[in-house]
Amino acid sequence: MTVYPIVFAQGSFMHKDKLNYPFEERGLQFGDGVYEVIRIYQGKYYLLNEHIDRLYRSLSEIKLSFPYDRKDFIHTLEELLKKNEMKTDGKVYLQVTRGSAPRDHVFPDNITPNVYAYLEPAKRNVELMKHGVPVITMPDIRWSHCHIKSLNLLPNLMAKQEAKEQGCFEAILHKDGTVTECSASNVYFVKNGKIYTHPATNAILHGCVRLAVERFADELGIPFIEEAYLVGDIKDADEVFLSSSTNEITPIINVDGHTIHDGSSGPITKQIQHAYAVDAGIEPVSRPMQEQ
Template identity: 80%
Template sequence: MSVFPIVFAQGSFMHKDKLKYPFEERGLQFGDGVYEVIRIYRGKYYLLEEHIDRLYRSLSEIKINFPHDRDDFIHILESLLTKNEMKMDGKVYLQVTRGSAPRNHIFPQNTEPNVYAYIEPAARNMKEMENGVCAITHPDIRWSFCHIKSLNLLPNLLAKQEANENGCYEAILHKDGTVTECSSANVYFVKNGNIYTHPKTNGILHGCVRIAVERFAENLEIPFIEDAYHVGDIKDADEVFLSSSTSEITPIVKVDDHQINDGLPGPITRKLQHAYALDAGIEPIIPETLTEA
C-alpha cells in the first residue's frame, strides 16, 4: 500500500482516486505554500502539538489565511486516522497552499487556500538507527528563511541526491564552513559529554524532534548547547547524530571519508534514542542495559 485511500482535500474527505488537483494551483506554479510531515506510531500521532504549532507559524510567516482554527484542524487530522482505520506505523503529509487562481506573482484576492492531507505507511529505519549512517558535507545554498517549512525544497533535493549518489544517507549543510543542518534533518555533535547544535535562527528549520531532543537532554542532565560550529568540529566529534520525524534519532558514524571516533554509535546518542522510544511508546533500538555505558 503506497497511500491510505481516504485523503483530506479541498475541505472534505474523499477517496484518493477522486482527487482532482487544480491546474492553476499556486503551490504547483510558485511553491506558494507550506507543509508538515507528522510521525504516526501504532495509529497515533507523535509530537502532534509541536507540528501544528509550527504549521501555524509558517502560515503566518507567508501570510496565508488558514480556514481552520487549531482545534478544528487537529480534529480533521484525528478523523483522517479514524476514517482510514489507521493502526500501524506511518506518517501524514499535509500541505497548505495559497489556493488556485490565474498565475500572477501578486497574491490573489478572496481565494481559499488548498489544504491536502494523506497517510502513508512508514516503517522505522531500524537498521540505520542501530548501526549508524554516513553523510557528506555540502554547501548550504538555501534561502534565508529556512525556519519556514515551505514547499521550496530544490536546494535540499540537490544536496540529498548528491548524498545518495555518494552512497550516503544525508548531506550536512554548511555556510562558509559553519554547519547549519542536514538536507532533511537537524544535526548535532557530541564533545566531552556536551551536545552542540546550531541555534534556532531563521537559517535552520526548528525541528519538532529537535524540541524533544532538547527535552530529553535536560531530563538526562546532558548539556545542550546552541552555538555556531564548524565542519571541522563535526569531524573531530565524539559522536554525531541527526533527528527528524522519519529518521527519529540516527547516529552518523562517517562524514565524507572521515570516521567519527571509533565508527560506532556513541553512548549519548543511545541514551537519547532510548528516551525517544519511551516518549513515543515504541520499541527501543537496543536494550536499555546497553545505554548505560
C-alpha cells in the first residue's frame, strides 16, 4: 500500500515506519473502535465537517472518550495535509480505538485511546462513474447498529468479496427482501422522476455523501423519498446509483444479471453527479441532459 510518509499517531506526527501499538490492542482484538474515510480533492478535504460530526456520534455510541475537541482534531487533520505537502486527490483514513490494555471484554479503566490517521493517493474512478457497474444482491447479515461506523466489518467484507467473485462491483444488501444499503456504499433507485432510498435508521450507515445527495436533490427540485423498498423495486427502476466517499455517485446498470432500463447512466443520476462535482470543485463526470 502506498501511503504518504507522515502519519498522526499517539498524539504526534511521525514517519509511518515508526508506527506501532502494543500487542494487546482493543481495536485488533475486539474491533473496539470506529473509523472514518474522508475524500481529498487537490489537497483539500471534502465534506470534512460531516465526517467529523459522524466520528463524534460513533464515539458517543460506543462510549469512547475522545481526547481531542472538534476544533483541535480538525486542525490536526489539516496539519497532516501540510506536513505531507499533499496537493493531489486522495483520502485520509483515521481510526480511534479504546486503547491498549490486558484483554478483557469489560472496558478498562483509565485507558488512553489509540488514534491514528494517514493519507493515501486515490484517483477518481471516472470510467465507472461514466458507464456504471454491475452488482449482486445478498442477505444483510450485519448487526443492528449499522449507523455506527465501527471496525467490525467482516459481513461487509464477505459481501464485497462475493460480488468480486461474481464479476461485480458491489453487493446490495437486503433483510428478507427489504433493501438496506450496499456493502460499502448507500444505494438509491429512481422511479418516475423521484429518488428513493432507505431511511436513515440504525439499519444503515448515514453516509456523508448520502447527506449531500439529499441536499443536491432538494436544490434540483427532485423528490427525495426515504422509505423501505424491496429488491424487486430496484430491478424495476428507471435508474439505480450508489454513493460513497471513494466512488462519489456511480450508476448501477445491472442487478443480478438484470439490466436496469437501457443499461446506461440515467438523466437524474447525471444531474446528481454534476451537482457533486460543482459542490466539490472538481471536473464533472458528465453533464445534465440539457447541457449536452
